[in-house]
Amino acid sequence: MAPSPVTLSDRKEGREHETSVITKTRPKTQRPPLYKVLLLNDDYTPMEFVVHVLERFFGMSHAQAFEIMLTVHKRGLAVVGVFSFEVAETKVAQVMDFSRRHQHPLQCTMEKE
Ligand code: TYC
Numbered sequence: 001m002a003p004s005p006v007t008l009s010d011r012k013e014g015r016e017h018e019t020s021v022i023t024k025t026r027p028k029t030q031r032p033p034l035y036k037v038l039l040l041n042d043d044y045t046p047m048e049f050v051v052h053v054l055e056r057f058f059g060m061s062h063a064q065a066f067e068i069m070l071t072v073h074k075r076g077l078a079v080v081g082v083f084s085f086e087v088a089e090t091k092v093a094q095v096m097d098f099s100r101r102h103q104h105p106l107q108c109t110m111e112k113e
Contacts (some may be wrong), residue, residue, distance in 0.1 A: 002024040012048050033112055035088035036079045040097075041072050049104055054080060082113060 038057075039050070047069055054065035058080050071078045083091065088110040095108035 016076050032084055034082050035085055035110045037081045037083060037088050038077050038089050038109050038111065039068070039080050040077045040109065041075075042105050042107065045099070045104040045106040045111050047073065049099075049102065050106065053095055053098065053106065057091055057098070080108075 027072040048111075051062065051065045053073065054060045054068055055062060058065075060068065068078055068080060081088075081091065092108050092110050095106065099106035099108075
């Protein structure tokens with residue numbers, strides 16, 4: 001909490017002097033925690049489907065999406081974005097729902113950064 005400016009009165013030789021003390025405060029701002037959204041590799045989801053998911057839900061260009069898909073394919077997983085809790089949760093739900101509806105086992109998770 002910010003200290004408020006205070007006014008001090010002190011008496012000297014019968015005269016009253018007013019002394020103002022102004023304290024500069026740096027308001028403490030709290031950044032919201034961020035969450036990484038991860039895409040996991042599997043042996044069955046078609047590459048084109050993963051590319052489509054990255055374009056559709058993460059706003060990637062085709063080239064970007066293809067590159068990230070290949071990273072997941074080769075390394076097992078990749079961070080596909082960093083978001084607030086609510087946005088990350090929504091992205092994960094969208095990907096999981098879309099994959100399930102297309103009967104692909106693609107997995108998407110989130111973790112605190
Ligand atoms: N490994 C999959 C295949 O060979 C492709 C794939 C890439 C699957 C990325 C999931 O998150 C993934 N068809």
